[in-house]
Amino acid sequence: MNTQPKATGHAGGKTTSSNGIIYHGGPVMLGTTNVYYIWYGNWSGNTATSILPTLAGGMGGSPYYNINTSYFDGTGAKISNAVHYSGSKNDNYSQGKALSDSQIQSVVSSAISGGLPKDTNAVYFVLTSSDVTATSGFCTNYCGWHTHGTISGSDIKYAFIGNPDRCPSSCADQTVSPNGNAGADGMASIISHELEEEHTDPDLNAWYDTRGAENADKCAWTFGTTTSSGGALSNVTLGSRRYLIQQNWVNASGGYCSMAY
Numbered sequence: 080m081n082t083q084p085k086a087t088g089h090a091g092g093k094t095t096s097s098n099g100i101i102y103h104g105g106p107v108m109l110g111t112t113n114v115y116y117i118w119y120g121n122w123s124g125n126t127a128t129s130i131l132p133t134l135a136g137g138m139g140g141s142p143y144y145n146i147n148t149s150y151f152d153g154t155g156a157k158i159s160n161a162v163h164y165s166g167s168k169n170d171n172y173s174q175g176k177a178l179s180d181s182q183i184q185s186v187v188s189s190a191i192s193g194g195l196p197k198d199t200n201a202v203y204f205v206l207t208s209s210d211v212t213a214t215s216g217f218c219t220n221y222c223g224w225h226t227h228g229t230i231s232g233s234d235i236k237y238a239f240i241g242n243p244d245r246c247p248s249s250c251a252d253q254t255v256s257p258n259g260n261a262g263a264d265g266m267a268s269i270i271s272h273e274l275e276e277e278h279t280d281p282d283l284n285a286w287y288d289t290r291g292a293e294n295a296d297k298c299a300w301t302f303g304t305t306t307s308s309g310g311a312l313s314n315v316t317l318g319s320r321r322y323l324i325q326q327n328w329v330n331a332s333g334g335y336c337s338m339a340y
């Protein structure tokens with residue numbers, strides 16, 4: 080489900096399956112999953128445009144993302160530890176500064192019709208600058224979310240990721256951050272959350288627990304062992320950078336939150 084603000088985040092909990100999360104029969108994303116970013120609003124001069132592609136480019140093959148290989152579909156096919164950052168597109172406020180859920184889908188649709196490949200094995204991330212909100216509850220009900228929709232006749236997976244600079248107390252991990260950009264570093268954890276949920280539950284009918292919590296929901300706002308540098312906490316290296324991203328739920332050995340598998 081969505082990345083909920085810290086105050087209302089999930090705390091994990093009791094379930095009836097042996098690993099604390101249940102398969103409900105729907106598809107998972109197999110093979111290499113592509114990531115596209117849609118930079119919505121004004122990102123001029125913002126280091127997020129370097130920090131977040133490095134995150135997506137470093138995810139595949141990492142011990143962190145390998146957690147998702149503990150999930151599989153009804154045929155037993157396992158999710159691959161394969162994520163490819165495949166490109167981006169800018170959107171100069173085509174839908175204004177207060178986006179409804181349907182307008183966010185329109186942003187994705189426009190990006191595809193305007194040049195990004197139409198890719199059913201991809202996740203499209205709508206990344207909004209801090210002067211943009213999402214009217215269904217950014218900063219109050221969620222920090223980000225993922226879903227899917229029919230775009231140009233295809234089932235397209237996409238996510239909304241708001242900029243925590245708009246509400247750091249709700250959606251940022253910390254105000255001093257490893258890459259010197261608290262908004263972007265906060266988005267890194269939210270992107271990770273939504274990517275691993277999209278991977279294991281793209282149509283919202285595959286992996287979630289008895290309370291409806293998907294894998295990343297079960298570990299939201301938990302970070303495991305951290306190191307501190309210059310007052311900024313981090314817990315993982317992806318590509319050339321340090322990040323503080325949330326743990327994910329391992330679907331093995333009874334189930335647990337971890338940064339590696």
Ligand SMILES: [Zn+2]
Nearest residue numbers: 080081082296
């Ligand atoms: Zn979630």
